[in-house]
Amino acid sequence: DAPVLVIGLGRFGAATAGQLDRLGREVLVVDDSAALVQKWAERVTHAVQADARSIDALRQIGAQDFSVAVCAVGSSVEASVLITANLVDLGIPQIWAKAISQSHGKILERIGANHVIYPEAEAGERTAHLVSGRMLDFIEFDDDFALVKMYPPKPIRGKSLTDSGVRTKHRITVVGVKSPGRPFTYATADTVISNHDLIIASGTEGDLERFAALGT
Amino acid sequence: DAPVLVIGLGRFGAATAGQLDRLGREVLVVDDSAALVQKWAERVTHAVQADARSIDALRQIGAQDFSVAVCAVGSSVEASVLITANLVDLGIPQIWAKAISQSHGKILERIGANHVIYPEAEAGERTAHLVSGRMLDFIEFDDDFALVKMYPPKPIRGKSLTDSGVRTKHRITVVGVKSPGRPFTYATADTVISNHDLIIASGTEGDLERFAALGT
Ligand SMILES: Nc1ncnc2c1ncn2[C@@H]1O[C@H](COP(=O)(O)OP(=O)(O)OP(=O)(O)O)[C@@H](O)[C@H]1O
Numbered sequence A, B: 001d002a003p004v005l006v007i008g009l010g011r012f013g014a015a016t017a018g019q020l021d022r023l024g025r026e027v028l029v030v031d032d033s034a035a036l037v038q039k040w041a042e043r044v045t046h047a048v049q050a051d052a053r054s055i056d057a058l059r060q061i062g063a064q065d066f067s068v069a070v071c072a073v074g075s076s077v078e079a080s081v082l083i084t085a086n087l088v089d090l091g092i093p094q095i096w097a098k099a100i101s102q103s104h105g106k107i108l109e110r111i112g113a114n115h116v117i118y119p120e121a122e123a124g125e126r127t128a129h130l131v132s133g134r135m136l137d138f139i140e141f142d143d144d145f146a147l148v149k150m151y152p153p154k155p156i157r158g159k160s161l162t163d164s165g166v167r168t169k170h171r172i173t174v175v176g177v178k179s180p181g182r183p184f185t186y187a188t189a190d191t192v193i194s195n196h197d198l199i200i201a202s203g204t205e206g207d208l209e210r211f212a213a214l215g216t
């Protein structure tokens, strides 16, 4: 519930600030572009113009009082590293920073960013799973646990989950079902999947890819 | 299993092409920068230099034979629209395109992109959920179904899931548990969560936010 400091109103920073605001959090956004600050003045708790590479400028706006900060300045490695170093020197306990490459991210971690985000790389990896055409969404939570929203493969349609052997044969758990016009419902052993449904399925990445390809 | 055409080797395009290659898919990457094409020549099936705004250049490299294409040229709305229009005119059935704003994305949809991706916006929305400090990952699959990897809130630790009333009181389903040094395991009614575990929980966005804040 603590207020969040967001530096940089590019696409990623703007989306972060906007969503925080929608979640009811207080947000102070900082950008060195007066035009952007002006545009955001009414949308969040506070919008301030400053060059975040200057630690004094950050102190003047009270940055040291924040417990969470997001450095959303990506395209200049130098600027993002300087800004992140300032946030560390100001003693902010939780620092999130955007990186545009693995090596950029490693530098940010070394200088004290607790969490590094790679928006384009993560989206690219997700998209690669989706272009096979069968999955509508994909996320990997852990090395051995991924979740997929997909059309049910032919072999499991029109039967209960137990009868189609989803878990016993394919090592997949159908978590839930989304039938058209009805809200999401959790699946049970007797749930029958039709070809109008979307399913949310979990398993390892490999098992999910094979499952999605069944019957093709 | 059809080969994929990826246009643009920026961060998003490169991540998509790289992951497709890792998934064993054939990838043809196109970029108008000779340096980038050179760098990718050994990493994917084929890398070709071309200005994708020219439909003839695309025909010369056989773009019309692809059933899936990804336009990963984001920063110039004009270029991305021209390239996407070419992909549509070439009759490619599945076109994914990166957009840098809602209005950009709407234009791409109108001219025929089947799927529009907003990498920075999606990452920003996810990050906003994560900066509350309690969630380690978050994804919204549907209006009423989201999934979170998180530390278990105090009130549910040291008890079975049934005893802590996770579903009856909080409308949350604990899908699985990740204990340190052990693989992910699916949760059952008798699973007891300790404070060393990470849990993967599902529910609505609102219920998950409240659940994550329990005991704080
Ligand atoms: N030193 C700085 N102090 C404050 N704001 C800055 C500074 N440098 C850049 N910015 C702002 O940060 C924002 C994002 O910067 P930039 O475009 O470099 O990042 P990006 O990672 O490419 O963004 P996107 O999220 O759009 O991909 C811009 O609005 C810019 O004005």
Ligand SMILES: Nc1ncnc2c1ncn2[C@@H]1O[C@H](COP(=O)(O)OP(=O)(O)OP(=O)(O)O)[C@@H](O)[C@H]1O
Pocket: A120, B007, B008, B009, B010, B011, B012, B013, B030, B031, B032, B033, B036, B050, B051, B052, B053, B072, B073, B074, B075, B076, B079, B098
């Ligand atoms: N007309 C074109 N034909 C082929 N490739 C192009 C064309 N225009 C741009 N590109 C390439 O596409 C890549 C990505 O372009 P750009 O940097 O504009 O997109 P971006 O959305 O900002 O990328 P990122 O994914 O890094 O955020 C660059 O490598 C560029 O050389």
